[in-house]
Every structure is written in structure tokens, then in C-alpha cells.
Amino acid sequence: xxxxxxxxxxxxxxxxxxxxxxxxxxxxxxxxxxxxxxxxxxxxxxxxxxxxxxxxxxxxxxxxxxxxxxxxxxxxxxxxxxxxxxxxxxxxxxxxxxxxxxxxxxxxxxxxxxxxxxxxxxxxxxxxxxxxxxxxxxxxxxxxxxxxxxxxxxxxxxxxxxxxxxxxxxxxxxxxxxxxxxxxxxxxxxxxxxxxxxxxxxxxxxxxxxxxxxxxxxxxxxxxxxxxxxxxxxxxxxxxxxxxxxxxxxxxxxxxxxxxxxxxxxxxxxxxxxxxxxxxxxxxxxxxxxxxxxxxxxxxxxxxxxxxxxxxxxxxxxxxxxxxxxxxxxxxxxxxxxx
Numbered sequence: 001x002x003x004x005x006x007x008x009x010x011x012x013x014x015x016x017x018x019x020x021x022x023x024x025x026x027x028x029x030x031x032x033x034x035x036x037x038x039x040x041x042x043x044x045x046x047x048x049x050x051x052x053x054x055x056x057x058x059x060x061x062x063x064x065x066x067x068x069x070x071x072x073x074x075x076x077x078x079x080x081x082x083x084x085x086x087x088x089x090x091x092x093x094x095x096x097x098x099x100x101x102x103x104x105x106x107x108x109x110x111x112x113x114x115x116x117x118x119x120x121x122x123x124x125x126x127x128x129x130x131x132x133x134x135x136x137x138x139x140x141x142x143x144x145x146x147x148x149x150x151x152x153x154x155x156x157x158x159x160x161x162x163x164x165x166x167x168x169x170x171x172x173x174x175x176x177x178x179x180x181x182x183x184x185x186x187x188x189x190x191x192x193x194x195x196x197x198x199x200x201x202x203x204x205x206x207x208x209x210x211x212x213x214x215x216x217x218x219x220x221x222x223x224x225x226x227x228x229x230x231x232x233x234x235x236x237x238x239x240x241x242x243x244x245x246x247x248x249x250x251x252x253x254x255x256x257x258x259x260x261x262x263x264x265x266x267x268x269x270x271x272x273x274x275x276x277x278x279x280x281x282x283x284x285x286x287x288x289x290x291x292x293x294x295x296x297x298x299x300x301x302x303x304x305x306x307x308x309x310x311x312x313x314x315x316x317x318x319x320x321x322x323x324x325x326x327x328x329x330x331x332x333x334x335x336x337x338x339x
Contacts (some may be wrong), residue, residue, distance in 0.1 A: 003094045027281065027288075029063035031145030035089040035280055037273070040078045040098045041197070045249040045325055046224065046269065047096070050120065051337050052328075054094055054273035061281050063091065069339045073197060075099050082106050092116045092280030094273070100124040100167050116283035116301065119297030120167040120272040131279040131306035140312055141175025141222075144244050144265055147314070148218045149184040151242060151262065156217035159191035159209045161202050161226050169222035172246060176220055190216060199229030206233040210241065218242040223262070224252050231260050253320045264315040266323060271310035279306060 037054055041046045058065035068085065070077040075098045085093060086109065093110065095117050097103045107117045107127040120133040148158060160176065163169040180187045191209035195202035202221065209231070210216045217232055217240070224247040232300045234241040242262040245252070255261040282289065283303040295302040315323055329336050 016027055026318075027056075028056060029061040029281065031062065032063055033063040033064055033284075034066055034088070034096065035092045035094065035277060035284075036066045036068060036085045036088075036090045037094040037276075038078070038081055039067075039096050040075075041073050041225075042071050044225070047119075048059045048245045048325055048336050049269040050094075050273035050276075050330065052273065052332070053270035053323055054277040055334075057274045057277035057281075063279070063281070065277070066090075073098070079103070079106065082339075086110055086113065086115065087215065089113070090115060091284045092118070092211070094118050094120060094276045094280060095129070096121045097167075098122070099126045099165055103127060104171070111301075114281055115161060118276045118279045118283070120276050122166060125167075128303060130283045130304040131276075131308065133189075133251035133272045133276045133279070133308045133310055134168070135312045136309045137171035137222075137270075138175040140203070140246055140265045141172040141177075142179040143312070143314065144220055144246070145171075145176045145179035145184065145187075147179065147263060148188050148220065148244050150240055152187070152217050155186035156182050157188050157213055157215050158220065159206070159213070159216060159219040160191075160228060161193055161195040161205055161219060161221040163196050164194055164224060172222040173220075195221065195226040195229070197223055197225040199225055199232075201229065202226035203229030203233045206230045206241075207237070210237050210239070218244060218262070220244045222246055222248050227252055227255075227261060227264075231255050235260055248315055248320075248323050251314070253323055256315060256320045257317050259317065266268060266313045266315050268311045268313065275308055275310065279303070279308075279328070288313055309333075 026082050055065045070081050078098050103124045104127045106251050107129055110117050117129045119129045124134045127288040176267055189215040193205035195205055227245040231243045234243050244262050246265040248264050248266050283301055286301050286303050287301045289306045291302050
């Protein structure tokens with residue numbers, strides 16, 4: 001009886017396997033196919049590992065990848081860059097939007113042109129992007145809150161420096177404060193200020209908050225640029241303020257190792273780039289996909305609505321050496337965003 005059942009299952013499996021799967025050439029791209037990565041403040045080190053692994057995935061698929069963006073923190077200029085890339089009719093765009101709403105219409109036009117857009121890090125959730133790769137900003141905020149509260153034995157005053165309007169940063173801050181309120185009743189929020197990724201604004205803001213609250217024990221911000229100013233202010237105050245942030249760069253890593261910064265939460269950026277490129281390729285070659293749905297009737301891309309959590313790492317003085325960009329490139333033997 002067991003042999004009869006096994007034979008029937010094997011026959012059913014063979015019969016139900018899609019015929020096209022045996023004949024498809026698989027993942028074979030063309031060097032003429034260009035996939036773009038668009039950022040803002042394009043010189044920020046955060047983006048570099050994302051592109052490094054997007055580039056590797058592109059090489060493995062046999063396609064060309066291009067890194068671009070605007071060096072300024074200016075949504076109007078990022079919109080202009082997006083339009084310029086659209087005019088080149090790329091095969092796909094890996095995109096970190098500064099703000100969600102301004103890009104709803106441009107991404108819709110990209111979709112109408114048959115150009116898939118995958119967002120990473122920051123999202124435009126109401127747009128027609130086909131996938132979003134992120135580290136779960138809410139989880140980052142919660143992890144940061146727990147780390148600070150535990151270091152302060154669950155009692156003390158804290159502040160936050162913000163970047164209002166950028167979706168992923170807003171989520172981190174909201175989750176951080178929410179975690180403190182729900183899990184650490186002994187922790188009190190005594191100040192919050194908009195530093196907008198400006199080290200000088202962060203420096204002045206922390207000095208002001210600390211002057212009004214001399215028992216301030218910690219400060220959290222959702223990015224690395226503000227931390228440069230906040231760490232300098234905390235060092236000058238010399239009252240033991242713990243500086244916690246997300247993302248890293250060479251200067252932040254040096255500060256962590258020197259004890260000037262308490263720690264950082266770093267998304268696995270390389271996973272964002274690698275899986276982002278794979279998602280773009282699948283969406284641009286949707287004939288490889290035959291899901292059980294009605295997209296063949298509606299004309300929609302069958303590869304859409306994918307959400308991926310790329311995970312995160314907690315960076316401390318003990319493991320900081322693994323996060324230096326120059327050491328990473330040396331180990332990999334590449335020229336990073338210059339390639």
C-alpha cells in the first residue's frame with residue numbers, strides 16, 4: 001500500500017510541474033540592460049554597501065548597474081534625478097525616496113512605462129513600487145530603546161533628535177518612544193528637536209536640551225549625520241550622556257571604539273542591494289513567473305507587493321572593526337560606487 005501511495009504522489013508531482021520550467025533559460029540578462037540605484041545625499045556612506053551588493057547581483061545576472069542620486073538633502077532635486085533616469089528608459093530602479101508622497105505619481109509613470117521600482121530603506125507605500133526591502137524601522141526603534149534603558153537600569157531621562165517627514169526616520173523615532181512608554185516606565189522623555197541630519201543643528205539642540213535638563217542620560221537619533229554633532233556636544237558636556245543612533249560611517253565607528261558613542265543599529269545594507277536587484281530583475285522579466293492569479297488577464301505585473309526584512313546588526317566597540325567601508329572594499333577587492 002505504501003508503495004502504491006508513493007507511486008501516486010510521484011506521478012502527481014510530475015504531472016503538476018509546469019512544463020515551461022524545463023524550457024526556460026533562467027536568469028540570463030543582457031549587458032545592454034541598465035538598472036539604476038537612486039539615493040539622496042549620495043555621498044553618505046550608508047548607501048555604498050547597498051550598491052556594492054546590487055552591483056554584485058547585477059554582475060551575476062549579466063546586467064549593468066548605475067549608481068546615482070543628488071548630493072543634497074532636497075526632494076525637488078531628487079525628483080529631478082528620478083525624471084532624468086526615467087528618460088533613459090532603464091530596466092528597473094532601486095530607489096530610496098526622501099519622502100513618500102512626492103514620488104507617488106513619478107513611480108506610477110514608471111510603472112506605466114514598464115519600468116519596475118523597488119524601494120529600500122525608505123518607502124513610498126501608496127505608490128506602485130513593486131517591492132520594499134527594509135530592516136523594519138519599528139524593530140530598530142524598539143531595539144535601540146531596550147539597549148539604552150537596560151544600560152540606564154530602566155530609570156532616567158532621555159531625548160530624541162528627529163528628521164521629520166522622512167518615513168523611515170519617523171517610524172524609528174515613533175517606535176523608540178513607544179517602546180520606552182510601554183516597557184520602560186522609569187524612562188522619561190524630556191526633549192525632542194529636529195536636527196534634520198545636520199551635525200551643527202544636532203550639536204546645538206543637545207546642548208540646549210541638556211541645559212534645560214541637567215539629568216539627561218541619553219539621546220537617540222534615527223541616522224548617523226546628526227550623531228556627529230550630538231556626540232561632540234555630549235563629549236563637551238561630560239555628564240555621561242549615552243549617544244545612540246542608527247547607521248554607521250567611519251567617523252561614527254571611530255567614536256564607538258573611543259567610547260564617545262554608546263552604539264548604533266546598522267541595517268544589513270548589502271542585503272538591501274542584493275535582494276533589491278533580484279526583485280527588479282524578476283519584475284523586469286515577469287515572463288519567468290507564472291503565479292496562480294489573474295494578472296495575465298489584468299495585465300498587471302505578477303511580481304508585486306513583496307516586502308522583505310533585511311535584518312540589522314547592533315554595532316558596539318567589540319564588533320566595530322567589521323563595519324569599516326575601506327576594510328570591506330579591501331577584502332572584496334572592488335572600487336565600490338566607482339565601478
